[in-house]
Amino acid sequence: MKSAEAFIEALEQGLSPVDALYSLPDYEPHYIDRIPVEVYRAALRNGWRFFPVSPSAHFAVKHTQVLQATNNLRQLKRWAQQRANWALATGPNSGVFVFKVDGGEGLTSLLDLCGDDWSWLDTLRSMAGEKRFIFFAWPAGRKQVSNRQQIGEHLCVLGEGDCLLVPPSRELDGPQHTYLNPQAAVVAAPAWLLDRVFEPADTVDPSRPIPLRSAGRDTCSNAVAAEAAHD
Numbered sequence: 001m002k003s004a005e006a007f008i009e010a011l012e013q014g015l016s017p018v019d020a021l022y023s024l025p026d027y028e029p030h031y032i033d034r035i036p037v038e039v040y041r042a043a044l045r046n047g048w049r050f051f052p053v054s055p056s057a058h059f060a061v062k063h064t065q066v067l068q069a070t071n072n073l074r075q076l077k078r079w080a081q082q083r084a085n086w087a088l089a090t091g092p093n094s095g096v097f098v099f100k101v102d103g104g105e106g107l108t109s110l111l112d113l114c115g116d117d118w119s120w121l122d123t124l125r126s127m128a129g130e131k132r133f134i135f136f137a138w139p140a141g142r143k144q145v146s147n148r149q150q151i152g153e154h155l156c157v158l159g160e161g162d163c164l165l166v167p168p169s170r171e172l173d174g175p176q177h178t179y180l181n182p183q184a185a186v187v188a189a190p191a192w193l194l195d196r197v198f199e200p201a202d203t204v205d206p207s208r209p210i211p212l213r214s215a216g217r218d219t220c221s222n223a224v225a226a227e228a229a230h231d
Contacts, residue, residue, distance in 0.1 A: 004032050018045060022183065030168050034080040035073070038167045038179065043071040046186060048094045050076060051163075052084035055170065066163050069094075085169035090158045092138050096186060097159040099134040099193065106132070106154035113152060113192060123187040126167055129175030133164065136189035142198040151196050159197065 010020035049069035069089035124135040
Protein backbone atom coordinates (compact mmCIF):
# COMPACT_ATOMS: atom_id res chain seq x y z
CA MET A 1 0.00 0.00 0.00
CA LYS A 2 1.31 3.43 -0.88
CA SER A 3 1.46 6.30 1.61
CA ALA A 4 -1.29 8.24 -0.18
CA GLU A 5 -3.62 5.26 0.12
CA ALA A 6 -2.81 4.80 3.81
CA PHE A 7 -3.38 8.51 4.42
CA ILE A 8 -6.80 8.48 2.73
CA GLU A 9 -7.81 5.35 4.61
CA ALA A 10 -6.88 6.97 7.92
CA LEU A 11 -8.98 10.05 7.04
CA GLU A 12 -11.94 7.80 6.21
CA GLN A 13 -11.59 6.29 9.68
CA GLY A 14 -12.19 9.72 11.21
CA LEU A 15 -8.66 10.81 12.02
CA SER A 16 -7.65 14.44 11.60
CA PRO A 17 -5.12 15.18 8.80
CA VAL A 18 -2.29 15.61 11.34
CA ASP A 19 -3.16 12.40 13.20
CA ALA A 20 -3.53 10.58 9.89
CA LEU A 21 -0.01 11.59 8.88
CA TYR A 22 1.43 10.40 12.17
CA SER A 23 -0.44 7.10 11.82
CA LEU A 24 1.45 6.07 8.67
CA PRO A 25 3.51 2.95 9.38
CA ASP A 26 7.28 3.35 9.49
CA TYR A 27 7.72 1.12 6.43
CA GLU A 28 5.60 3.39 4.24
CA PRO A 29 7.37 5.59 1.67
CA HIS A 30 7.87 9.21 2.72
CA TYR A 31 5.60 10.51 -0.05
CA ILE A 32 1.97 11.58 -0.27
CA ASP A 33 1.28 11.99 -3.96
CA ARG A 34 5.09 12.10 -4.19
CA ILE A 35 5.41 15.08 -1.82
CA PRO A 36 7.49 14.06 1.23
CA VAL A 37 5.27 13.72 4.28
CA GLU A 38 7.45 16.16 6.22
CA VAL A 39 7.03 18.84 3.54
CA TYR A 40 3.32 18.14 3.01
CA ARG A 41 2.56 18.43 6.72
CA ALA A 42 4.54 21.67 7.20
CA ALA A 43 3.02 23.33 4.14
CA LEU A 44 -0.51 22.33 5.16
CA ARG A 45 -0.28 22.89 8.92
CA ASN A 46 2.28 25.69 9.28
CA GLY A 47 1.97 27.45 5.92
CA TRP A 48 5.71 27.07 5.30
CA ARG A 49 6.94 27.81 1.80
CA PHE A 50 9.22 25.35 0.02
CA PHE A 51 11.08 24.97 -3.25
CA PRO A 52 12.96 22.04 -4.80
CA VAL A 53 16.74 21.76 -4.87
CA SER A 54 18.72 19.52 -7.16
CA PRO A 55 20.43 16.84 -5.01
CA SER A 56 23.49 16.76 -7.29
CA ALA A 57 24.12 20.49 -7.81
CA HIS A 58 26.57 22.52 -5.75
CA PHE A 59 25.91 26.24 -6.19
CA ALA A 60 24.49 29.08 -4.12
CA VAL A 61 20.74 29.51 -4.35
CA LYS A 62 19.67 32.63 -6.22
CA HIS A 63 17.31 35.22 -4.75
CA THR A 64 14.71 34.59 -7.44
CA GLN A 65 14.73 30.90 -6.60
CA VAL A 66 14.02 31.61 -2.93
CA LEU A 67 11.19 33.93 -3.97
CA GLN A 68 9.45 31.16 -5.91
CA ALA A 69 8.95 29.13 -2.72
CA THR A 70 5.31 28.21 -2.14
CA ASN A 71 2.96 26.21 0.08
CA ASN A 72 0.60 25.55 -2.82
CA LEU A 73 0.18 21.78 -2.78
CA ARG A 74 -0.52 21.58 -6.49
CA GLN A 75 2.79 23.26 -7.32
CA LEU A 76 4.64 21.20 -4.72
CA LYS A 77 3.19 18.06 -6.27
CA ARG A 78 4.52 19.07 -9.68
CA TRP A 79 7.97 19.75 -8.24
CA ALA A 80 7.92 16.46 -6.34
CA GLN A 81 8.05 14.56 -9.63
CA GLN A 82 11.74 15.49 -9.74
CA ARG A 83 12.39 13.65 -6.45
CA ALA A 84 14.59 16.59 -5.49
CA ASN A 85 15.74 17.78 -2.11
CA TRP A 86 13.51 20.35 -0.44
CA ALA A 87 14.40 23.77 0.95
CA LEU A 88 12.36 25.92 3.31
CA ALA A 89 12.31 29.66 2.60
CA THR A 90 12.63 31.14 6.08
CA GLY A 91 11.29 34.57 7.02
CA PRO A 92 7.96 36.32 7.54
CA ASN A 93 6.27 34.71 4.51
CA SER A 94 6.71 31.27 6.03
CA GLY A 95 6.31 32.65 9.54
CA VAL A 96 9.45 30.96 10.83
CA PHE A 97 13.12 31.56 11.48
CA VAL A 98 15.78 29.00 12.30
CA PHE A 99 18.60 29.09 14.82
CA LYS A 100 21.52 27.03 13.47
CA VAL A 101 23.94 25.40 15.92
CA ASP A 102 27.10 24.09 14.27
CA GLY A 103 28.64 21.13 16.11
CA GLY A 104 29.98 20.95 19.63
CA GLU A 105 31.42 24.46 19.48
CA GLY A 106 28.01 25.81 18.56
CA LEU A 107 26.36 23.94 21.42
CA THR A 108 28.86 25.47 23.84
CA SER A 109 28.06 28.95 22.51
CA LEU A 110 24.33 28.24 22.77
CA LEU A 111 24.63 27.17 26.40
CA ASP A 112 26.58 30.35 27.18
CA LEU A 113 23.84 32.48 25.59
CA CYS A 114 20.77 30.79 27.03
CA GLY A 115 21.96 30.57 30.63
CA ASP A 116 19.35 28.62 32.57
CA ASP A 117 16.65 29.05 29.90
CA TRP A 118 16.02 25.67 28.30
CA SER A 119 12.78 26.62 26.54
CA TRP A 120 14.45 26.14 23.14
CA LEU A 121 14.16 22.41 23.73
CA ASP A 122 10.35 22.70 23.52
CA THR A 123 10.18 23.82 19.89
CA LEU A 124 10.64 21.84 16.67
CA ARG A 125 14.27 20.82 16.08
CA SER A 126 16.12 18.98 13.32
CA MET A 127 19.62 17.74 12.66
CA ALA A 128 21.98 16.87 9.79
CA GLY A 129 25.23 15.29 10.93
CA GLU A 130 26.65 17.48 13.71
CA LYS A 131 24.47 20.47 12.81
CA ARG A 132 21.33 21.26 14.76
CA PHE A 133 18.48 23.51 13.61
CA ILE A 134 15.99 25.06 16.05
CA PHE A 135 12.74 26.41 14.55
CA PHE A 136 10.95 29.43 16.03
CA ALA A 137 7.79 31.32 15.11
CA TRP A 138 8.41 34.64 13.38
CA PRO A 139 7.51 37.38 15.91
CA ALA A 140 4.62 39.61 14.90
CA GLY A 141 5.52 43.28 14.58
CA ARG A 142 9.28 42.71 14.58
CA LYS A 143 11.89 43.20 11.86
CA GLN A 144 15.14 41.32 11.71
CA VAL A 145 18.23 43.40 12.49
CA SER A 146 20.14 44.04 9.26
CA ASN A 147 23.16 41.82 8.74
CA ARG A 148 22.57 40.01 12.04
CA GLN A 149 22.87 36.49 10.73
CA GLN A 150 25.88 35.44 12.82
CA ILE A 151 25.08 35.97 16.52
CA GLY A 152 27.81 33.92 18.14
CA GLU A 153 30.64 31.50 17.47
CA HIS A 154 29.25 28.68 15.33
CA LEU A 155 25.74 30.13 15.77
CA CYS A 156 23.68 31.86 13.10
CA VAL A 157 20.08 32.75 12.34
CA LEU A 158 18.34 31.93 9.07
CA GLY A 159 15.60 34.50 8.59
CA GLU A 160 14.62 37.02 5.93
CA GLY A 161 15.80 35.94 2.50
CA ASP A 162 17.45 32.75 3.76
CA CYS A 163 16.67 29.09 3.23
CA LEU A 164 17.52 25.72 4.63
CA LEU A 165 17.34 22.11 3.54
CA VAL A 166 14.67 20.25 5.50
CA PRO A 167 13.80 16.59 6.16
CA PRO A 168 13.97 14.25 4.37
CA SER A 169 16.59 16.06 2.24
CA ARG A 170 20.22 15.05 2.25
CA GLU A 171 23.29 17.30 2.28
CA LEU A 172 25.64 17.05 -0.68
CA ASP A 173 28.32 15.56 1.59
CA GLY A 174 26.01 12.85 2.89
CA PRO A 175 24.12 13.61 6.14
CA GLN A 176 20.34 13.41 5.96
CA HIS A 177 18.10 15.98 7.64
CA THR A 178 15.77 14.45 10.23
CA TYR A 179 13.48 15.91 12.89
CA LEU A 180 14.54 15.26 16.48
CA ASN A 181 11.01 15.85 17.82
CA PRO A 182 8.66 15.72 14.81
CA GLN A 183 5.45 16.16 16.81
CA ALA A 184 6.62 19.36 18.54
CA ALA A 185 5.01 22.70 17.72
CA VAL A 186 6.96 25.72 16.51
CA VAL A 187 6.92 28.08 19.48
CA ALA A 188 7.96 31.67 20.12
CA ALA A 189 11.66 32.32 20.61
CA PRO A 190 12.95 33.19 24.09
CA ALA A 191 13.61 36.86 24.86
CA TRP A 192 17.41 36.46 24.92
CA LEU A 193 17.31 35.36 21.27
CA LEU A 194 14.61 37.76 20.05
CA ASP A 195 16.50 40.78 21.37
CA ARG A 196 19.65 39.75 19.51
CA VAL A 197 17.94 39.05 16.20
CA PHE A 198 15.08 41.54 15.92
CA GLU A 199 14.60 45.28 16.21
CA PRO A 200 12.22 46.56 18.90
CA ALA A 201 8.62 46.56 17.74
CA ASP A 202 8.31 50.37 17.87
CA THR A 203 11.17 50.84 15.38
CA VAL A 204 9.65 48.80 12.57
CA ASP A 205 9.27 50.61 9.26
CA PRO A 206 6.55 48.74 7.31
CA SER A 207 7.68 50.34 4.04
CA ARG A 208 11.20 48.90 4.28
CA PRO A 209 11.77 46.05 1.79
CA ILE A 210 12.85 42.66 3.05
CA PRO A 211 16.59 42.11 2.41
CA LEU A 212 17.59 38.98 0.53
CA ARG A 213 20.83 37.15 1.14
CA SER A 214 22.31 34.42 -0.98
CA ALA A 215 22.43 31.11 0.83
CA GLY A 216 25.80 29.55 1.53
CA ARG A 217 26.92 25.92 1.70
CA ASP A 218 25.74 25.49 5.29
CA THR A 219 22.13 26.37 4.49
CA CYS A 220 21.05 25.62 0.92
CA SER A 221 24.33 24.58 -0.61
CA ASN A 222 22.67 23.11 -3.70
CA ALA A 223 21.18 25.05 -6.59
CA VAL A 224 17.49 24.95 -7.37
CA ALA A 225 16.99 22.82 -10.44
CA ALA A 226 16.64 24.99 -13.53
CA GLU A 227 13.41 23.33 -14.51
CA ALA A 228 11.87 23.61 -11.03
CA ALA A 229 9.59 26.53 -11.90
CA HIS A 230 8.03 24.65 -14.80
CA ASP A 231 5.39 21.94 -14.86
